[in-house]
Amino acid sequence: MMHGPVVAQSMTNGETIMASAEIVAPPERVFHALITDEVERWWGSCESYRIVDWTADLRVGGRWQVIARTIAGEDHPAGGEFLEIQAPRRIVQTRAYDWDHPTLGRRQTTVAYLLEPIAGGTRLTICHGGFAGLTDAAAEHAEDWGRVLGWLQAYVETGEPAA
DSSP, X not given: OOOSXXXXXXXXXXXXXXXXXXXXXXXXXXXXXHHSTTHHHHSBOTTSEEEEEEEEOOSTTOEEEEEEEETTSOXXXXXXXXXXXXXXXXXXXXXXESXXXXXXXXXXXXXXXXXXXETTXXXXXXXXXXXXXXXXXXXXXXXHHHHHHHHHHHHHHHSSOOO
């Protein structure tokens, strides 16, 4: 049984990011929040950016797209392809920005989500690879994954987006 909130953790070796959080909700609930337009309700904060548009063809080979709107009102689109979908346990997708990200550019990376049932909820582990040679981008994205998991955890557990 989980005792109190577990803070999301993330780290990188400069090439790959690992991030993890324990969420007090079943894997099916967490999976749905990750793979549907529900991301528009929780992904982001008033201090950084918000997801304002999510579309996805939820099948292997299907494409997904998202627009993140910064607090300055700039739209930053990104997208990719689903490589694997095993509901409610695993999602693997490519990801690339459709704009020149300051540390990553438009390089395609791969994000794998693993959802494991645990007593009282779900352990969500993210493995985000493809940063070889871009240690600054890996460090920045590792920090961001920690925030993203915190937003997801708060939303799924309370039904309200993070402040």
